[in-house]
Amino acid sequence: MALPLQSRIALVTGGGRGIGRATALALAEAGATVAVLARSVDEVERTVDELRAAGHRAAGASGDVADAAALADALHRLTGQLGNIEVLVNNAGVSWPVGPTATIDPEQFAQAVAVNLVGPLRCIRHVLPGMLEAGWGRIVNVTTGAANPPGMPRAAAYSASKAGLNQLTVNLAAELAGTGVTVTAVDPGPVDTAMQDYMRDQPAEVIGDRVHGMFQRFHAEGRLNHPTQPANLITALAAGEVTGEIVAVGSDLAAELVNTSS
Template identity: 40%
Template sequence: MTERPLADRIALVTGATRGIGAATTLALARAGAHVVAVGRTEGALEEVDDAVRAAGGSATLVPLDVTDYDAIDRLGAALYQRYGRLDVFVGNAGILGPVTPLGHVDPKDFDQAVSVNLTANYRFVRSLDPLLRLSTAGRAVFVTSGAAHKARAYWGPYTVTKAALEALGRTWAAETVTGNLKVNLFNPGPIRTRMRAKAFPGEDPMALEVPEAAAGAILSLCLPSCATTGKYYDFPTRTLLDFHGPA
């Protein structure tokens, strides 16, 4: 791999203010990409920008709540006007939602999990698909979770929305299989993040992998040299998996 394999490339990362999103933003910038960093908190975005600049990279900060779907549409239009394309999209923004029996989940909390974890990603697909198809090597990665396959008790909103996100990503990959756009899923597994600490408050965070390690693997799926699509990268086992439906 060359020193800056993403030189002159434009990348967009959601949930860029902390954890895996912030680490991925920095990894992409170090690889040469100009990163459009999307996050809810302007102050946190500025901290990420400081790290990017310190590493010799560049970023455009976009304070945006991913449930503001009209703003996603405006962002897509602005990217087209400014760059005429998009080369990398990392759909990382997500929320845990309530950890409680399904019958106890407040409808507003369930709807919020659907809005952030699923619908927002669909709206980004809708807005960014034309831009990514204009790239000579468009790459899209959705950050999912092993919870999507385990149906863990009390994790209903998170499990359901991540499972649906995987179906969204695989469908998009199938629709773009003959073009320059490659779409893959990434399962980070246990990572030292704020969300993980909220989900497992008794866990020793020092026993977990750091976000920077996951970001390095996500970066590999964003490179022009990555030829795989419709795959599931399981970071805990460092394995790229195919999906197989029922016999």
């Protein structure tokens, strides 16, 4: 029986660790050839080596999605090696800067927007023409529940940039209706990753008592999702036909999608 993403070419940004690494592995198990993009050369090489050791076709490149020239160079190299990207997973993201909004450096705020919102747009602009020409493509953006009301106090850059990513998702999905290209987003919930470690390590005087306590409880009570949970949902969306939805791990729709694709 053919695998759901047999011979499809997928790109995962932030693919060197955490959700990105798990997604690269899940897409490969579903039959995809995987391109891994991340800032860390070592992390890219580890993920690509892991994919190849399991018998999968893969390539990697280091690059920062906030650096237009470096990103364009990395994407051209990856598509030159593997071919046009058919599945794009915009996973690269940052949760900083954190602290009272009145004290946040606007330049750091802008840098978070550059990574979390403009970076995905740049990747979309690179891969979308080929998807439209082929009449098939999948774009999956990784978002956060903090993008929804009531947000996350003292994490305005993260919440606002990811809220923008949500709107980019639904707007682009509507724009591309009927083209064969779907656009969705995944809210992974609290996941056991380095980003979660970073937020948990922030002192209460920086992140606030409520948010600090929330992150401590997630860890102490074992309420963190494993990276494979959002990875499996992302893979199901890449293999399916749903578009215009922001799907949360643990939701009824997520369970239906994962069960249908497995």
